[in-house]
Amino acid sequence: MAYICIKCGKKIKSVEGSARCTFCGGRILKKERPNLAKEISTD
Numbered sequence: 001m002a003y004i005c006i007k008c009g010k011k012i013k014s015v016e017g018s019a020r021c022t023f024c025g026g027r028i029l030k031k032e033r034p035n036l037a038k039e040i041s042t043d
Contacts (some may be wrong), residue, residue, distance in 0.1 A: 002032040 003012045007026030020027055 003029040004032050005029055 001014065003015060004010070005012060005021035005024060005026045006028040008021060008024040010021065010023045011032065012022060012029065015029065019029055021029065
């Protein structure tokens with residue numbers, strides 16, 4: 001599972017042990033989600 005650091009915006013492939021960014025040391029991470037467009041019906 002890949003994560004993105006909120007503070008610096010870098011991608012982190014995995015979090016082991018402590019949940020900290022390996023680049024800046026930020027502790028707030030979010031899961032990376034694919035950019036999928038949702039289809040909405042207009043009926």
